[in-house]
Amino acid sequence: xxxxxxxxxxxxxxxxxxxxxxxxxxxxxxxxxxxxxxxxxxxxxxxxxxxxxxxxxxxxxxxxxxxxxxxxxxxxxxxx
Numbered sequence: 001x002x003x004x005x006x007x008x009x010x011x012x013x014x015x016x017x018x019x020x021x022x023x024x025x026x027x028x029x030x031x032x033x034x035x036x037x038x039x040x041x042x043x044x045x046x047x048x049x050x051x052x053x054x055x056x057x058x059x060x061x062x063x064x065x066x067x068x069x070x071x072x073x074x075x076x077x078x079x080x
Contacts, residue, residue: 002032018048026060039064040071052079 044058
């Protein structure tokens with residue numbers, strides 16, 4: 001059992017109507033797992049389908065040896 005320390009820095013900007021883009025740096029350090037520093041540079045787009053629904057698509061690019069080299073993703077968020 002242990003803790004992870006996560007840090008992010010993100011910038012985003014509207015592109016057109018309900019579509020926005022973002023760029024992020026993500027960092028995670030685990031205190032006892034033996035895993036090294038995980039760092040990624042991430043980029044993606046969000047689409048506000050409705051006031052309470054957002055679709056996002058993006059890519060994470062590993063910049064440290066412990067991070068996956070490439071991770072595409074697609075997600076849906078709903079606010080209740």
